[in-house]
Amino acid sequence: MLSEFRMPALGADMEEGTVVQWNVAPGDTVKRGQVVAVVETDKGAIDVEIFEDGVVREIVVQPGTKVAVGTVLARLEAAASAGAAAPASVVHEDARSSVAASRPSAVNPEASAEALEATAPPVRAKVSPAARVRARELGVDVATLTGTGPGGAITVEDVEKAGVTPRRELPGGMRDAIAAAMSRSKREIPHYYLSLATDVTVASDWLVARNASVPVDERVIFAALLIKAVALACRELEGFSGFYREGRFEESPSVHVGVAVALRGGGLVAPAIMDAADKALPALMEDFRQLVMRARAGRLRASELAAPTIILTSLGDSAVDAVFPIIQPPQVAIVGAGAVGMRPWVVDGQVVPRQVISLSLGADHRVTDGRLGAQFLARIASKLAAPETL
């Protein structure tokens, strides 16, 4: 029996999308969660996953075609009925594996023993440390590059040249998308705003001490604490994490915290950290790191963009005190965070310097009132006061 794979809605305001690339061909076996196509939307090129196991039987929409959300893109045979056919299917050489084939055969698991011997010893590609870091940020595969540095090494400049490809976001389109979503929000959602300055010295000290004892790549930044605190507060108080649709609010059973990420070319996206309330801090940090990296490389997944049940927007790296954020419909709340900074603070009747952050909330008055909103902010603050429990 054939099932249909349709153009997904990659965000509330998406009406149509262009198939840029298929990673699979008829006959390929696919697994649930596999990225099968790349779709260009106003928010950039997005990897689209498939949600069932099976064998691709037909590609309906060819690359370069713009179609409406819901249009059938491909047909596949579900895993149960494809059982007999699956073993005969050929694993398709997609763009990535053909790149791998052009590399020294030591990295190709398919290579024969003779080929391995012929190329031994394996030559490690010369990539400068800074270029490796930049390549990871931009999602560039250094194996595809030609180096111009000393001894043909790949430099930051080589990576950055390669990083500017059509896969990056389209600033004009994104600006329009932001304009549409924010106009709709301000038109339809009666916002109320609250802010709460709170002492986070304990959390910052805890973070510094924690980070001092772990390797650099296991360090956690303050934003991760915020994400976790927001997620936990959502779980304890109803009315902030979910969607307002057709005149009623529906609390989401899971908390997916969207994180606003500013893009270098301008514009921003807010992909979700899935099930943020259930993730341990290191796992959450790793997700966050990956998300930012892929957002900047224009390689977000469909599920990440549509998923947020609440958004956290932090302007902690600029000098502003507070953010008064606008809700992204159909969500009903958004939390803002200003910069953490030293402020005079009264503790036990004494003015002392403390690390203070201003948390803010933009919330939908159709769903909650200021009193509950105030409790929500206070809940986030109390989570931050006990960082070891995050």
Added chain:
Amino acid sequence: MTTGTGTVITYREAMKQAIREALASDPRVFVMGEDVGKYGGCYAVTKGLLDEFGEERIRDTPLSESAFVGAGVGAAVAGMRPIVEIMTVNFSLLAADQIVNSAATLSHMSGGQFHVPLVIRMATGAGRQLAAQHSHSLECWYAHVPGLRVVEPATIDDARGVLRPALACPDPVLIFEPNSLYNMEGELTGAAATADLSTARVRREGKDVTLVTYGASLWRCMAAAEQLAAGGVEAEVVDLRSLRPLDDATILASVRRTRRVVIVDEGWRTGGLAAEVAMRVVEQGFYDLDAPIGRVCSEEVPIPYPKHLEDAALPSVERIVTAVRRTMGDAE
């Protein structure tokens, strides 16, 4: 003679002004060393000071580095502020026991009960055909030793300014004066007042490569940067000024901007200061590097006497330019 805002003077004169100011403002200060009085110093830095301040305060000593540096250590512990001159760093080896075993240790070994506010000035470096026993750059041997402060002023302002913080410091301070710079002229500006014992300075800004250097090599780096600029490469030049402690923050901030670094050090390559700077860059800035770190040091020979061989042994503008081009990935 004046131009702009400041007076144009020589490096030698700048040092002399600093010593004169110290003698005039603090009765505990005195100068001691070989030929510093009647002869006026082997590089004429103290010339005229004997007439001005008298034999009590400008003291000629016997030819025994160990004895007069040791006397300096004792005077400093007893509350004086001696400025001891050693003719060259090569001769300081005769006083190495006093510097390393006494001056550097007393504060630590007495649990802070005694300090050694001693300043030792000495000439260093090559370029004047003084041959192997008067031309070496052994700064890094002293920069290795905890308890010492090691500075090397390379500009007129630093030559004029560094003595004041050195005398105010409770620890022994070694001031290295590149002998090839004594005749250099330059403008004395307000920057002399900002000289200190711990920070490096960016002498020229650039975005493509960082040249880390000190002493006489600063000026070779500045000339190399000028040549490189003509070819479209913008080199940033960092003058270390303080060799102990090293100003990691300034070095790393520059490397993070340029992602490439070449260290220019008149000392020998093996086990030298350039190696120390390079290692710190690797420890703290590995992921910022876009090319292997380059070094330009003196050739590993005793500095030769003949002019052409001496020139060939030292870091030259040409060698610096070549090293930078290699770091930039240009084919040789």
